[in-house]
Amino acid sequence: MSLYEEVVDIVTDYLGPAAERYIKRQVDFHMEKSAEELTKEDVGQMAEWVRSSLGLLTQDKKMVDECADRLVALSTG
Amino acid sequence: MKKVSGVMWFLLVVWVIYAYFNLTSPIGDNAFELTSVQLFLIRLTIVAPYLLIWAAALHGANKLSDYASSIHDSHDGKALVHFARGLHVLLAGMIASTLLSTFTSRWPEFASTIHRPLQITLNYLYVMFPLAAYALFMLGVREFRQVAPKMRALTKPILPILVIVTMAAAIFVIGVFTNDEREFSLEGQATYYLSDMNLVLTIVLPTIASWLLALYVAVNVWSYQIEVKGTIYKKSLKKLSLGLIGVVVASIVLQFLISLGSIRLIGLGLELILVWIYVWLIALAIGYVLVAVGARRLARIEEVEVGKVNGKEKS
Numbered sequence: 001m002s003l004y005e006e007v008v009d010i011v012t013d014y015l016g017p018a019a020e021r022y023i024k025r026q027v028d029f030h031m032e033k034s035a036e037e038l039t040k041e042d043v044g045q046m047a048e049w050v051r052s053s054l055g056l057l058t059q060d061k062k063m064v065d066e067c068a069d070r071l072v073a074l075s076t077g
Numbered sequence: 078m079k080k081v082s083g084v085m086w087f088l089l090v091v092w093v094i095y096a097y098f099n100l101t102s103p104i105g106d107n108a109f110e111l112t113s114v115q116l117f118l119i120r121l122t123i124v125a126p127y128l129l130i131w132a133a134a135l136h137g138a139n140k141l142s143d144y145a146s147s148i149h150d151s152h153d154g155k156a157l158v159h160f161a162r163g164l165h166v167l168l169a170g171m172i173a174s175t176l177l178s179t180f181t182s183r184w185p186e187f188a189s190t191i192h193r194p195l196q197i198t199l200n201y202l203y204v205m206f207p208l209a210a211y212a213l214f215m216l217g218v219r220e221f222r223q224v225a226p227k228m229r230a231l232t233k234p235i236l237p238i239l240v241i242v243t244m245a246a247a248i249f250v251i252g253v254f255t256n257d258e259r260e261f262s263l264e265g266q267a268t269y270y271l272s273d274m275n276l277v278l279t280i281v282l283p284t285i286a287s288w289l290l291a292l293y294v295a296v297n298v299w300s301y302q303i304e305v306k307g308t309i310y311k312k313s314l315k316k317l318s319l320g321l322i323g324v325v326v327a328s329i330v331l332q333f334l335i336s337l338g339s340i341r342l343i344g345l346g347l348e349l350i351l352v353w354i355y356v357w358l359i360a361l362a363i364g365y366v367l368v369a370v371g372a373r374r375l376a377r378i379e380e381v382e383v384g385k386v387n388g389k390e391k392s
Contacts, residue, residue, distance in 0.1 A: 012307060013307065014309050014310070017152070018307065053381045057378060
């Protein structure tokens with residue numbers, strides 16, 4: 001499983017079928033590369049975007065932190 | 078946005094015409110011996126909510142359509158495009174049948190000369206629009222299955238669906254064929270003006286098929302909401318699912334009431350008829366409002382960027 005697929009897999013647990021679209025949109029918006037070219041450093045940065053953007057969709061801070069922490073773990077693992 | 082507003086204005090004009098013709102229709106048989114003031118007030122309590130329901134229906138279907146169009150390349154987007162089209166078809170059928178029904182009440186003498194084709198057309202409107210809408214919903218369910226493959230394993234609801242539809246179909250068939258005025262009427266107007274064979278092939282079977290489709294769709298939409306991944310997505314989807322199921326159930330109830338025929342409906346008594354109508358109107362309005370709210374919430378997921386939702390900065 002590629003890094004990108006692992007990221008999609010984690011975010012899918014929270015955003016379901018919207019996850020892949022969300023990741024591609026975030027990468028398009030912030031990086032000049034395709035989502036498939038994500039590196040571990042990018043995923044660490046993405047964890048922070050997730051923390052702030054998912055917080056706009058839910059009041060459940062624990063869930064948002066859990067998603068961001070899983071991405072952080074992926075970037076450092 | 079301008080396009081939606083234009084359609085809303087058109088809807089308002091259609092409703093004003095409908096309201097005027099309905100409220101100025103002659104009293105007719107006056108089966109419940111109401112005064113003209115009582116009749117006017119009762120009509121008003123039905124005519125007024127129609128505007129809210131039509132507006133809620135159009136708003137809900139448009140919201141869903143907008144959201145589905147924004148993600149049309151994905152399977153869930155394709156599914157919701159079918160659902161949005163189905164909701165538009167249901168709304169079109171509801172408006173067309175309401176207008177035609179009002180026309181026959183407003184000009185009873187003229188309508189009586191062409192009552193046979195009018196009644197046949199009205200019956201087909203009641204049957205064919207929902208059938209077409211549910212068929213579109215089925216296409217949507219097929220796309221949902223690509224997103225949540227576990228839905229394939231959900232075969233258990235089939236049996237309860239068959240039991241419920243069989244029972245409803247039995248009551249419906251008995252109701253239709255114990256109606257002595259189904260093809261001819263010596264005193265008034267017949268209910269269907271169709272031979273038994275045509276009645277079975279073009280009204281009874283399509284109606285039963287539409288109920289089967291509708292319940293199958295309702296169960297599958299709920300199954301999708303349960304099986305699809307994504308904690309935040311599921312919460313947003315729940316309102317949309319409840320709304321779609323509400324609209325489907327409300328349209329089944331309407332078809333069932335219509336199938337009773339006017340004589341049996343009058344036999345229920347004024348209070349019971351009004352209760353059924355109001356419950357139906359409220360259920361339908363809530364269903365469409367939930368569709369709009371659900372679509373709006375799902376759209377937020379597609380719009381969210383770091384620090385903003387729908388172009389607005391987080392406060």
